Amino acid sequence: MKKLLNELNPQQREAVLYFDSPLLILAGAGSGKTRVITYKIAYMVRELSFSPERILAITFTNKAAREMKERVEKLLGSDVPVFVSTFHSFCVRLLRSHAAKVGLKPNFVIVDTEDKKRLLKEVVKELNLDTELYSPSALSSVLSNIKNGTFSLDSAQVYYDRISPIFELYNRKLKELNAVDFDDLLLYGRDILSDERTRSYYERYFQYLLIDEYQDTNRIQYEIARSIAGRKGNICVVGDEDQCIYTWRGANIENILSFERDFKNAKVIKLEKNYRCTKVILEAANAVISNNRLRKGKRLYTDNQTGEPIRLFRAETDSEESLFVSKAIKNLIKKGISPKDIAVFYRTNSLSRSIEDALRREGISYQIVGGVKFYERKEIKDILAYLRLSLFEEDLISLFRVLNVPKRGLGSAVEERLRRITERERSWSGVLSKLEGELRMEKQRRAVRELRETLEILKGKTSELSPYELIKFIVTVTNYEDYLRNEFKEDFEQRLENVRELGNTIQEFSERTGLKGEELYLDFLTTVTLSSDQDEIENAEKVTLMTVHASKGLEFPVVFVTGLEEGVFPHFKSSDSSEEIEEERRLFYVAVTRAKRLLTLSYAKKRRTFGKLRDTKPSRFISEIPSNLIKEVKKRTRGETLREKTENLEIEKSRKPKLVFHKKYGKGVVKRVDGRGENAKVTAFFSNYGEKTIIMKFLKVLA
C-alpha cells in the first residue's frame, strides 16, 4: 500500500488519506480523479479494514461502475464486493425490496423514453387537450423537470395551464400499470429513505459513501446522498463544476457550491494537475473555460510535452468536412495509430450520418456510441414486449405495443376499446377475453383470440426453454420473421440479426449471473432499460463516434470535434441565455479535454439542414482559443484530394505576437491574429480597456 501511495501526487494522496470530515474533491479534467477514488477504496479495505460491501460508490454510468470495481480489484489483487452502482440502479435495488412502502409491486417495470411518450399522448388525448401545445416530448421534459426538482408544478402552470391534471393522470396511469419512469426511481428511492427506520438502517449499513461526477447530480440524488450519509459525515464527493453538462436534466451546480455549507466541517481539496493532455490542448481548454462566470475557478497545469498545435479545418460543405475527417483518420492509421485511439465527436446525433458515410467509403471500421440504442430498436422492443407478457400477466404497456404487431388487423378503434377495458381488468388474459366478447367483426375476434392463445403458449414455455430458445420460439409463434420481411424490405436482414443477437445476449447474461426464470428476466430487463450509451462501447479496433455528452469521462489520444458552427455548437436551442451558452461552453471544454495528444476542430461553411444547404458562421468557441495554438489545415487548391500536413507538427514558436503594446491602451495579451504583416488584425485584451481589435501597424510587439 505504501508503494501505491507513492504513485500519487501530494493533493491526490491527501484526498485518499483524509477521513476526518466530509470531503469535496474538485477534480479538473484529467487530474486522476478515478485514480484517487479507487485508491481511496483500496486504502479503506486494506488499511482501515472496511468491509467492502459496506462501502457504497456511486458512478454516473454502469460502465463506470464496472470499471471502478475492476480497478479496485486490480489494486487489491482479489475479488472485492464493493457496492458500486449508479443512483438509478441503486434505487431499483432499494425499490425492489421496499416496493410496498410506496404502493408498488416488486416486479414493477421501468418505462423508457418511448413508453413515456406513448403514455403522455394517451393522457393528452383523454383530457382533450391541444396536441400542439401539449406535445409528448415537450411534456416529457417538463414533467421530468418537475419531478427532479428543477421547478415546481405551480411555476410550470404559467406556461402550461393544464399541467396539473396531466401530471396527475400520468402518474395515476403509471401506478395502475405498476410502472415507474426514470425520475420516479429517484423519487421513490428518496421516499423510502424518508422513513427514519429504513434510513438509519442504511446509514448504519454503509460505512462510507463516495460519489463520482458530483457536478451532474440533481437535487433528489443529493437528498438521497444526504440521508444515507446521515450525520456521521463519512462521505466523499468528486466533481468539476466546469464539466457540468446536464443542467437540462436537473443537474444542479448548487450541489457543489453548497457542499461546504450543508456538510459541517467539510474539507475541500483541489486537483489541478492534469496528466492527460498536451500543454497546447490544456492551454486551449483553460482559455475557453475562462470565459465562463459561473464557476469557482481553477487553472489546470501539466508537465506533459507541448504537443502538436490544434488543427482547424474549414470545409466548404458538411460532406467535405466528413471527407476531410475520414481522410485524416486514414492517414493517421497509416502512420500506425490504432483506430481505437481515435474518436470523432459531434454536438447532435444527426451529424453522425455524413461522417459514417465517409468512413464507410474509406473502408474504416467504426462504432457509434448512442444514437438509437440497441434496446430501443423496434424489433428488440417488440420481442421484449412478448417476453414481458409471457412473464407478467399485468404488463399492459407491452400488451398495447404488441396488439397489432405483427399486423393482425387490429387498429386504433380496437386499441381504443382495449383502453376502456384496461380501466377495469388488469391481466392480459382477462383483458383479451373481454375484448374478444365485445368485438363484432369475426376477423377481429379471431385475431384477438389468436393473440391470447399465442401468449398462453409462451407463458408455458418460459421455464421450460433456455433464454436463447425462448427468443427463437417467440419469433416462431408470432411469425415475426415474415413480419420483418414484409415491413422492412431494405434492412430486414439487419433487423433479424439484431433479434438473434438479443437471444445470445440474454443467454450469455443468464450464464454469467447464474439466474433463472422470472428473476433472470426481471434482472435482465432492468439492466437493459438502465443501460447507458457508454455501456455499449466495445474494446475493438474501431474508430469511435459519439456525441460530446456521451464522451464524458472518457479519453482518446486523437480527437476530432466536428460541426463547430453557431447554431450547431453552441446549439441554437441553447443560445437564449448566458447560462445556456455557458453550459455549451462547458460542453466544448469537455470535448477538448478528452484529447490526449492531437485535437482537430472542423466546421462547414455550408451545412445541409432539412435537406437544404444553408450558410453558417463558425462557432464562437473557435475564436476563444488563442490563435497561436491553432494551425489551419488547408486543402489543395486544385483537385479533390486533401493534403494533410502530418509531418513535423512541432508547435510553431511562431512570429505571431503574444504580448503587444499600444500608445493609448498599454500592454495587451493577444487573443487572435487575423491576416499577416502590418495590416493583420490583432485582437488583444487590455487590462483597463477590455478586448480590442487593432491593426498591427499601430502596435508594438513585446513578446
Added chain:
DNA sequence: CCTATATAGATTTTT
C-alpha cells in the same frame, strides 16, 4: 374500420 400513400412539418444533449 384497417392500411397504404402523399404531404407537411420538425431537429439537443440522456439516466
Added chain:
DNA sequence: TCTATATAGG
C-alpha cells in the same frame, strides 16, 4: 432527410 398526421381506397 425522416417522421407523424391527413386522406382516400379497400
